[in-house]
Structures are given as C-alpha cells and as structure tokens.
Amino acid sequence: MSARLLPGKPVAEAVLADVSTRVAALKAKGVTPALATVLVGDDDASAGYIRIKQKQAAELGFVSPHAHLPGDTTQDELERVIRGFNDDKDVHGLLLQYPIPGHLDYDRALQVLDPDMDVDGLHPLNMGRLAIGLPGPLPCTPAGIEALLAFHDIPVSGREVVILGRGATLGRPLAMLLAQKRPTANAAVTVVHTGVPDWARYTQRADILIAAAGVPGIIQPEHVKPGAVVVGGGVRYEGRRILPDVDESCADVAGAITPRVGGVGPTTVAMLFRNAVAAAERATA
Ligand SMILES: NC(=O)c1ccc[n+]([C@@H]2O[C@H](COP(=O)([O-])OP(=O)(O)OC[C@H]3O[C@@H](n4cnc5c(N)ncnc54)[C@H](OP(=O)(O)O)[C@@H]3O)[C@@H](O)[C@H]2O)c1
Numbered sequence: 218m219s220a221r222l223l224p225g226k227p228v229a230e231a232v233l234a235d236v237s238t239r240v241a242a243l244k245a246k247g248v249t250p251a252l253a254t255v256l257v258g259d260d261d262a263s264a265g266y267i268r269i270k271q272k273q274a275a276e277l278g279f280v281s282p283h284a285h286l287p288g289d290t291t292q293d294e295l296e297r298v299i300r301g302f303n304d305d306k307d308v309h310g311l312l313l314q315y316p317i318p319g320h321l322d323y324d325r326a327l328q329v330l331d332p333d334m335d336v337d338g339l340h341p342l343n344m345g346r347l348a349i350g351l352p353g354p355l356p357c358t359p360a361g362i363e364a365l366l367a368f369h370d371i372p373v374s375g376r377e378v379v380i381l382g383r384g385a386t387l388g389r390p391l392a393m394l395l396a397q398k399r400p401t402a403n404a405a406v407t408v409v410h411t412g413v414p415d416w417a418r419y420t421q422r423a424d425i426l427i428a429a430a431g432v433p434g435i436i437q438p439e440h441v442k443p444g445a446v447v448v449g450g451g452v453r454y455e456g457r458r459i460l461p462d463v464d465e466s467c468a469d470v471a472g473a474i475t476p477r478v479g480g481v482g483p484t485t486v487a488m489l490f491r492n493a494v495a496a497a498e499r500a501t502a
Contacts, residue, residue: 218468223475228368229487239494240278250497251280252310253302257317258288296329303331309497310336336492347393354492359391361484367401374403379419382429383410387450428462436463444472450481
C-alpha cells in the first residue's frame with residue numbers, strides 16, 4: 218500500500234470538540250440541548266446505532282428523550298409521535314432512525330418532521346435549501362466528506378470530483394455540496410450511476426473519486442487515476458460485517474484513501490451532533 222490514509226476519527230474529534238463548546242455556551246444560558254430519537258421495531262442493528270448516538274449525546278451534554286415504537290406501529294401513530302416532539306419546546310432536534318419497517322412510509326414520516334429539527338438534513342425543505350445555498354441542516358454524510366477532505370488538506374476547489382452514485386442520502390446531496398462556491402468545495406463535479414455503463418471512463422480521470430453506490434468492491438484499482446484521492450462513502454452491511462465499495466487494493470494506486478473502517482462513518486455521526494447543536498441554538502436564539 219502506498220496511499221496516505223485519511224482517517225475520519227480526528228475529523229470527528231475536532232467537530233465534536235466544537236459541539237461541546239457550543240453545548241456549554243447553551244447551558245450557560247440555561248438551555249439544555251435536547252436531541253430526541255425515534256426507533257420503530259426491534260432491528261438489532263438500528264437499536265445498536267440508537268444506543269451509540271444516545272451515549273454520544275449524553276457525553277456531549279445533550280438530553281435525548283427516546284420513543285421506541287413497536288414493529289406494528291401504524292403510520293398515523295408514528296406521525297403523531299413525531300408531531301409530539303415537533304411541538305415540545307424543550308426538544309430541539311429529532312432523529313428518526315432509518316430503516317423503518319416496510320409497511321411504513323419513511324418519506325412521508327420525514328415530511329411531518331419540523332425541518333429545523335431535522336438533524337439528518339434529509340427533509341425535502343433542507344434538500345431545497347442545499348440546492349439553492351440557503352443555510353440549514355446539511356445531510357450528514359456529504360457534510361462529513363467535505364469536512365474530511367478539508368481536515369486532511371485535500372484541495373477540492375477547481376479540481377475534478379467524480380461521484381459514483383446519485384442516491385438521496387449521499388451522491389446527490391454531495392454533488393450539490395461540493396459544487397457550491399466555497400473554498401472547501403468549488404469543484405468540477407460529475408455524478409455517474411447505472412445510467413452511465415462506461416462510468417469508469419469518468420472515474421479514471423477524477424482527482425477525487427467518491428464511492429457512493431453501496432456495491433461492495435465496485436471500485437477497483439483500474440477505476441482510479443494514479444495518485445488520486447479516493448473516498449469510500451458507500452458500504453453494505455451484512456450482519457456486523459462492513460463491505461465497502463472501495464476494494465482495499467485501490468490503496469496501491471491512490472495517492473490518498475479513506476481507511477476501510479473509520480473513514481467516512483465517524484464524520485457522519487459528528488455532523489449529526491453539529492446539526493443538533495445548531496438546531497438548539499436556532500430554537501433558543
Ligand atoms: N458511511 C456512512 O456513514 C454512510 C451514511 C449514509 C449512507 N452510506 C452509504 O452510502 C451508499 C449510498 O447511499 P444512498 O442512500 O445514496 O444509496 P442509493 O439510494 O441506494 O444509491 C446508490 C447509487 O449507486 C448507484 N449504483 C448502484 N449500483 C451501481 C452500479 N453497479 N454501477 C453504477 N452505479 C451504481 C445507483 O445508481 P442508479 O441511481 O442508477 O440506481 C444509485 O445512484 C450506501 O451504501 C449507504 O450505505 C454511508
């Protein structure tokens with residue numbers, strides 16, 4: 218392996234240190250930031266993610282009221298719980314853990330959520346804000362990737378970024394984010410997907426290649442320009458196993474690369490808390 222590693226942990230630590238300072242400032246004003254969580258059903262992995270987020274919330278000084286709804290919850294009941302948190306003046310951010318059981322409509326539930334409390338940054342209004350450059354909660358994984366590149370001094374402005382995947386949580390919002398006119402973005406962004414069968418033609422010329430497909434091993438060394446920066450955002454979970462989009466052997470060709478584990482993931486969680494503290498600041502300004 219010759220590539221420089223781009224770990225996400227120090228990025229997350231820097232973001233969370235800032236969040237801690239902001240939580241302390243809110244508490245000094247008598248405000249305890251509150252991040253509510255909603256879990257539907259008994260999926261072990263989802264319950265595990267909620268526990269991790271609640272532990273982190275407590276460490277940062279948030280309170281995190283939690284609603285655990287049974288797997289047979291109706292759409293109406295789920296929306297009633299979300300509206301209840303929306304209307305609770307002591308709650309500032311709300312996280313609906315994804316996925317929810319198949320009989321429920323996640324997009325509809327998301328639309329019930331107060332957009333200013335949307336710590337995932339995935340509400341349609343927040344996607345719209347991102348599209349036209351208005352301030353608001355940013356989708357966590359795209360924001361985490363921008364922060365990761367900036368933290369590791371990877372120049373983005375003016376460079377060619379190719380994103381494999383145009384999904385709503387990662388590829389699409391990331392493309393909007395990295396094309397914005399800011400020093401840590403400002404890139405020439407190309408998005409490729411299944412509609413572009415010869416997508417390798419594009420990835421091979423990328424200065425920065427970002428995998429956002431969720432197809433294990435889809436990015437192989439022959440898809441990478443020698444010396445390029447490779448960011449692995451897409452992953453598939455098989456039980457506890459993490460199967461990344463980027464094959465490990467890409468490290469032999471890339472100039473810099475996120476590690477197989479501990480790359481983009483920690484930055485995503487950190488951005489969730491950045492959105493949560495910002496929601497508390499807005500609500501109590
Ligand atoms: N690291 C983290 O913290 C984190 C957080 C959130 C999401 N993720 C991961 O990010 C990935 C993307 O999430 P998402 O919700 O945006 O996913 P998604 O909606 O499933 O989108 C996947 C995208 O990849 C494209 N794609 C799939 N197979 C392809 C192939 N063989 N060739 C070319 N393009 C292909 C799809 O193309 P079409 O549009 O043409 O179908 C689609 O645009 C997932 O793996 C998810 O687990 C990671």
